[in-house]
Each structure stands twice: as structure tokens, then as C-alpha cells.
Amino acid sequence: MVRFVTGGSGFIGRHLLRQLARRDGQTFVLVRPRSRERLEAFIESIGAGDRLQPMQGDITQTALGLGDADQARLRGADVFHLAAVYDLEASEADNERANVDGTRHVVELAQRIGARFHHVSSIAVAGSKWKGRFTEDMFDEGQALDHPYYRTKFEAEKIVRESGLPFRIYRPGLVIGSSETGVADRIDGPYYAFKLIQRLRHAIPEWVPLIGFEGGEVNIVPVDFVARALDVISHRDGFDGSTFHLTDPSPGSLGDVTNEFCRAAHAPQFTLRVDSRAKAR
Numbered sequence: 001m002v003r004f005v006t007g008g009s010g011f012i013g014r015h016l017l018r019q020l021a022r023r024d025g026q027t028f029v030l031v032r033p034r035s036r037e038r039l040e041a042f043i044e045s046i047g048a049g050d051r052l053q054p055m056q057g058d059i060t061q062t063a064l065g066l067g068d069a070d071q072a073r074l075r076g077a078d079v080f081h082l083a084a085v086y087d088l089e090a091s092e093a094d095n096e097r098a099n100v101d102g103t104r105h106v107v108e109l110a111q112r113i114g115a116r117f118h119h120v121s122s123i124a125v126a127g128s129k130w131k132g133r134f135t136e137d138m139f140d141e142g143q144a145l146d147h148p149y150y151r152t153k154f155e156a157e158k159i160v161r162e163s164g165l166p167f168r169i170y171r172p173g174l175v176i177g178s179s180e181t182g183v184a185d186r187i188d189g190p191y192y193a194f195k196l197i198q199r200l201r202h203a204i205p206e207w208v209p210l211i212g213f214e215g216g217e218v219n220i221v222p223v224d225f226v227a228r229a230l231d232v233i234s235h236r237d238g239f240d241g242s243t244f245h246l247t248d249p250s251p252g253s254l255g256d257v258t259n260e261f262c263r264a265a266h267a268p269q270f271t272l273r274v275d276s277r278a279k280a281r
Helices: 011-020 033-045 068-073 092-113 148-162 190-204 223-234 254-265
Strands: 003-007 024-029 052-056 078-081 116-121 167-172 174-176 211-213 220-222 244-247 272-274
Touching: 003 011, 011 024, 011 223, 024 033, 033 052, 068 092, 078 092, 078 223, 092 116, 116 148, 116 223, 148 167, 167 223, 174 211, 174 223, 190 244, 220 223, 223 244
Parallel strands: 003 024, 003 078, 024 052, 078 116, 116 167, 167 244, 174 220, 211 272
Antiparallel strands: none
16 A cells, blocks of 8 residues: 655644554655654654655645656655645745645546545634534534635635545544643643643642633644544545544633643642633623
């Protein structure tokens, strides 16, 4: 079996490569010149030099910048497209270039080589204003895509759906560090609360109850869970044309998540939590 991975040097990508390295066959990993040394060091560190092979290119280029020989090596491959902008602070131009144009270039290559397409999308395709449950059967359901990240992830998924390729779509929740090591690539999302929790721990005894907001659901998933799910689902038969939410089936509220972090840090917890929708009369 031949596989081709974009975004392999990223956070989810490196965890997926660990899983794919255990499989039979050859996995080629797209990498930009400036990231090649780091990717090669990672491959060496997990002892997978005989199963993972860097392939230099860039999703912003037509045919990803790959020559005819490299394209021939990828014929009939399973393409795993993870490369994207995941930063909510990124500019609209950067989101468009990576998430939309990049996906279009990868899809065009996949069509040329006769590939099956595994697309890592996001629960962000539901937009920021969707009310109620957004299921795997839903795509364009009138959601408000009022942020460049939401809009471009939606458009990228649409490109895949209309490509004519056999595809499988994966929508992870808010991806955090490994459940085994806790290691994460960057400080964002729920990690912003850590400094506040640290200050609470130093200022207030652990037994003192606090009052805070309940907040809405926060669907967080550890990166190793996402990678294992991707690996397992992608290697099973009969799932082409399907969409999978790689999420917590029983997500907690913001208050639940914050208290979990407080318990781990031996900080005081928010015992009384007020619904943030409540307003003074």
C-alpha cells in the first residue's frame, strides 16, 4: 500500500505518522525545503526510515511542485490531507491560501494519480452560530461562517466533496496535547486558562469554593486519540463517502473543563457555576 501525507510535520501529522509507520507499505510525506531537516530528524527518532520517506513540495504550488517521477510513485495512493492553517488569528489571505487553494491543489493531484482522499476537516464547518447538534450527515445547513477559518474549512471540505474522488472526511474537535504525555505544540484554546489557574492556586487555598460561569460545551480531544482514529478508520473497507466526527461523545461544559484543570493543579474549583446566558433584571 502506498500513502501520501500532507501536513506530516504538524501537530496531528506527526502523531499520524507514528501510526502509519506501523503499517505495511510505503508512506511519502510532503515537506517544504525549510522543514525537511526537522521531518527527517523526527523519522529517524521513531526508527521509521524504511517506511516514511520525505517528498519535497508545497501545497501552495500547482501539482504541489512535484515532478513526473514523484507523481508516478504516488499512483493509486491513499492521500491524507492534513496541511492547513489552524490558527484563528491568521489572516484571511493566509487561510485562503492554505485551506482553500492548498486543498484544491492536493485534490487536483489526487485526481491525476487516481487516489483515495482522506481529508482532515474540522467541526468548525458548522460555523460559530449554529444552534443544536451538527451531525456527520450535515454539511451546508445554513450555518453562519463569519470567521475566515470557519469559511475556508467549509470551502475546503466542499472542494473534496465535489471532486469525484473516493473520499473520507474527518472532523476533529478542539485538539489538545497527548493523553499520554500532555505534550502540545502551542499554547492556545483551553491552555490560556493555565496562567489564571496558577495565580488562583498561589492566592487562594484549594478548599475555598469559587463562583464562575458554566459556559457552553467544549469538545476537546487529545491528539493521540485523533491520530489513532484517523489511522484505524482510513484502513477499514466500506467507508468511502463517509464523514466522521473525531470528538468526545459526552463533551463537558467550559466550567467542567476548567474545574478538571483546577483539580490537576490543586487550585480552588468553581463550585457554583452560573449560566452565562443569565442576565440581571
